[in-house]
Amino acid sequence: MGEPPAVLEMTGIQKIFPGVVALDGVDFRLLPGEIHALMGENGAGKSTLIKVLTGVYGIDGGDIKLSGRDVLFTGPLQAQEAGISTVYQEVNLCANLSVAENIFIGRQPRRFGRIQWSEMRKRSAGLLARLDLDLDVSAPLNTYSLAVQQMVAIARAVDIEAKVLILDEPTSSLDASEVAQLFAIMRRLRDSGVAILFVSHFLDQIYEVADRITVLRNGALIGEYRTAELPQVELVRKMIGKELATLEQLESRPRESAEQIERGEPILRAEQLGRDGAIAPFDLTIHAGEVVGLAGLLGSGRTELARLLFGADKADSGKLELDGKPVSMRSPRAAMAHGIAFSSENRRTEGVIGELTVRENIILALQAARGWTRPIAKRRQDQLVGKYIKALQIRPDNPEIPVRNLSGGNQQKVLLARWLITEPKLLIIDEPTRGIDVGAKAEIQRLVAELSSGGMAVLFVSAELEEVLRLSHKIEVLRDRRLVEELDNTGDVDADRIMRTIASGATS
Template identity: 50%
Template sequence: MNQATRTVLHMRDIKKSFSGVPALQGVDFELLTGEIHALVGENGAGKSTLIKILTGAYRRDSGVIEYAMGRVAFQNPTEAQAVGIVAVYQEINLVGFRTVAENIFLGREPHRFGIIDKRRMNSEAGEILARLGLHIDPRSVVGSLNIAHRQMVAIARAISTHARVLILDEPTSSLTPSEVSVLFDVMRRLKSEGTSIIYVSHRFEELYAVCDRVTVLRDGRHIITQSLTTLNRLDLVCHMLGRKPREVSKGVTAFATEPQNAVGGAILLQAEALKYQNRLSGIFIEVRHGEIVGLAGLLGSGRSETARALFGAEPLDGGTVKLEGKLLSLRDPHDAIDVGIAFLSEDRKADGIIPELSVRENLTLAALPALTRWGIVDRKRQNELVTRFMQRLDIKAASAEQKIHELSGGNQQKVLLARWLCKNTKLLLLDEPTRGIDVGAKGEIQRLIAELALQGLGVLMISSEVEELVEGSQRVVVLRDGRSVAQLNGEQKNIKTILHAMAEGTVDP
């Protein structure tokens, strides 16, 4: 690895909080000249916050940023761009009805006699594209390009500003393998010319293919910075999740105290060869009545996409889904709800609760069609339903009329569970059901999930906490890069094996 040793950027002891909640807790980050440096971490690790502080989109609470010219404190991204720090985000920000050249020089168009010099603009844009080894006509309308070429145009625009530090945030999320190869060639070319690149990605193959060093963040803290040539994939996963390769904890969740149905009943769900865009490329899952199946994987493995596809929220491009042996064709969530499939989103505030409505209104939302006649809700039946489930799930609220946003996170989650139990639910899809709630409420939710399974519900549970999967599931399916890579039960269902499958895509012999 031909890597320069001069530091071009050094962020030291960076701290940032939002509404009193720490997002970054004294993070250090160093970038060398002509280096491709991976920045990794799970959701909430602090990657986006660190980048936005660097580019001036956020103000840091404390800490120091040293750039080539000395200490800096950018007030906005324009100031950062002016001195050569440019970010290209996953959501490509281009003007679709303008040409490639117009997008590259947007706001910086060359003029002649007070008029935009299109000939010069097209010529210079062509030179930039050629420098990157790209065969794109600068006169093409951006809206006519495929997603890969749009990504390259966004990078070309960054290069046109004479960027010294280029930030690429999940640039390959919509690219095919051949397009990824072209992008990597561009990155290596930029590196050879002295450009430093911060590369944010969850795909390990990419990190080891193109990056020199990696910095891991977890829960807003700097965990490690190390050369990828000396860090194996299993250790990288362990740093990201805060686990040790041989760590096997027992009895740390409320699931551990619950009797478990070791086999489960008849087959409830069969999902085979599920495909969706380039996010899912071969998912196989089976869930039985009365069984909790864990779904493990790192960020970007396809966990949430799988749950959303099974709920009809993501249109499948291939594969089959059967419920109790009947082939399903789910056009939308309504179809899934009608056949008894329920889904609790990872983000209950954005996709679950309706904050300004009461507990009563939120709890009975899915059951309203059955409680309504001639457009009028039967309040007596609704109140009976609410009372029954508030008692059954021990939902703590001043009354059923209290606004749900005033409840604790654990009680909000119970209301969302109750919403689906009001229906004839057969399969419960849970995406991070205990995230963001306190320890006591977490145990209550875990015990409740176990009880529901014992009553015959099939449960597919996504969790980033490996202990929760090991102790709460009869089987664990591990996903990696949109594929099922392991199905673990019995003695194989342990932390070490799950982490190994996440990192390597195989079960450790």
């Protein structure tokens, strides 16, 4: 069986940013009618390669051939016109415009220079129908959920008669059924001859849809493989380039018996706590030294529950007790005063402050708690910051550089350090391992385990069931903004068991 000629061929791509070689002689090819996964840790060069391909960045060396012809795009528009369309992780549409307009903007059907609105709406509706979507095409896009917006983005990309469709982490904000729908669309497009470049952090998804895999590491090409011929463990090894010692070590961590923890006094007890439109009233008890995992799909109310406990949003019903005393959580500040810390899932927008240095970011919460009139002495700052940079292995270890220059994983560690120096009794962490590389992920998981053995209570929110299962003593399962089940994480609980609850909503 001979391979068809590649629709896209990139050879020896070189891209240099000031001080960093982002891509070092990378080769990449896409065949027509295949789904090709591009894999690599953060910083491996995936995004850079995609941006080079779509003309967002220029290249410093190498060449790009599309359908056998040399091309060099000066911007996304040129790439689009040549048949390369991209759907990004964060939906990149204009939510203030209508659905139809989002699909057609820039290439609206015109007559005598005047946009044909009715024609545009008709064609949009037809196009969406082919993707099994029934939307009001003249409604503004911001009336629809993120998942629907993503589908609209794909509809737009597909209609551009794309030869090459790039999907850059399209699944990170979708729930399981939406992912399934996306995959069905991808397969349909593949069968019609479109070459699809697919980027995802979820290995299972890669193995579900991808035909071939290209692995990058540190800006260099590691290799191109058929998915069927590359076992998962092998893939991970190629991506991180080191043994999975930390991960495996964690795997064998002896679980403390939940019973032992339960005997202690609970540090937090929520009774019918809830907020209209965010999370239905729920009961929750957390003990010192306990890791409580929150499992559920995106939009199931995981984050909303966590935010209520931290006072980031105000509860409108129910009671909250801390150390046996009733409290009202009016603001994050009040929660901090009670020894609660919360690290948001939106690291860049709600977590670190990019412009400030690593040191300033780390001391921020402690300083805020002390108030502006009582600054932390510089020596004490250096001591604290130095300690946590070392303990969490934050790289680079210079406390005086702006935190925006750090990788996602290291920013996450800075965020954890910020909360750890406040010595909280309860640490709430929302998706700390999302979008960061495997190595940093393992380190953060290990840290959570250590903290709980040290007596800290941890509320751990994660989309990855494996992770929740590995770390938690107790798992709270959410579905449709409701806490539906509490599971003691004993030997017989597995991902399957949780997924059944999420799917059925029944408390078995």
